[in-house]
Amino acid sequence: MTTTGHPSAEATSRDHAVAGRPTSLARLVAIELRKTVDTRAGRWLLLLVVGAAVAALVYRLVNAADEPADFSRFFGTALTGVQLLLPVVGVLAMTAEWTQRTALATFTLVPRRGRVIAAKFLAAVGLSAGVVLVVAGIAAVATLAGGLATGHGAVWTEVGRTLGGGVVSVACNVVMGAAFGALLQQTAAALVLYFVAPVIWAAAAPVLLGDAARWLDVFGAFTAISRFDLTGVVAPTLVALAVWVGLPLAAGVVRSLRREVA
Template sequence: MSVTEINRPAEAVATTAIARHRAEAADLPPVRGQSFFLLVRTELRKSVNTRSGRVLLLAILALALFAVGWQLTHLGDGRITPEFFIGPTSTGVMLLLPVIGVMAMTSEWSQRTALTTFTLSPRRVRVQLAKFVSAIVLSVVVLTVTTLLALAAIPVGGAISGDGSTFAGLGGTLAGMYLTAALNVVMGAAFGAVLANTAVAIVVFFIAPTAWSLAGPALFKDNAQWLDVFGAFGRIAERDLNGMLPETLTALTVWIVLPTIAGLWASSRREVK
């Protein structure tokens, strides 16, 4: 008996096994890709399931409670308006909200979980976009909680002062505040995506635009407004661009749009270890 004749039974068994596996695979339901909603939900859970994430959320809530308590003990004359509580409460909250975006984008690289994440979800840009969305959603939830605290304090303050309270102008104030918060968080997330290191991204996020707002006017006079993102945020929050639409759009493009594009590009090509 030749070697070929000996190998024929083994080849037949292998062919039969392959055909059987193909038939079984054909009977299986089609594999569904991961939905974007699932990715966003996963990123949201990852943002609140870490110690640093919980500490950050508690710090934001503590700042809001402190601001409300401070305002209640420093009531002035006249009716209490929404801005009396919302303004001081949102100041500290706005300062820390962008850190949510930074931590969302840098968690895979700083915690060395990128290999696991991008093995389960190889489409990196899609995962990064889910991180952007989850950071915005979480920030909106946190901002809503702190805003409700401020709104609850308005009638309390009016009762304590004896001058009453009013909610006039509340809608415009909230619209400007939420839009500014979302832009601020996206900006933080963009810096995180570019730098991929939590500490470095936070430092650069706070120092770079602040340095420009201080040095820009001294170097470029009124032309510094074209890159002043804080001025752009202020005009958006006040719902009044003061005829500076081109300057506002340019500042947002330089500090938010371009870093976002660069961050998505860098994340899609960064080496996974």
């Protein structure tokens, strides 16, 4: 019996390599996106993210106040779980080759590791943007339902700014998760570092550094960026991003480029 189906990502890359043509970055991004959603863990993670957003919106609708339904508030409620869970996609994207022992095959088919790493980051960020837009659509439906339920209508002020802030804030979280994944190259360790280190620092920094702690406050930096309001906090925001995102990202990329593949 002969079965047919879509060619695997590895087979596609192999065909291009054999033909003597380097695999384009766009195709590599498509391959990484497929690898993310084709696994059982990836599918369940995405379903969990969307499910958490829906559950948060249902709770808000059930406890809706007697006032106009504001899209910004509904979207913010739905985005809480997304910001918490979606960065796991970034971690998994950067650790998969090492934890699943597929690095040898991947880097043999695409010897230029930098292209593969760039594709992983672009795929993770693109996927995060897509998920945010899906959640925004669900939040819009919930806003309409809330307006009808309360009888006060819906409010749609600054929708563009709200959506843009949501996409940017989630993308920043995903890039930070990917940076930690590239640095540690081990899924469990990267997840622990991503979730625990910023929280511990946020609790300890004010005691250790006082007012200077804001210069390393990554949560504050993400919040300022999501609001598109850096008034008075440009320098602290850039420093916090450099320390929590830039440094792990640079170190992780260098390690991924230089690590021996067994």
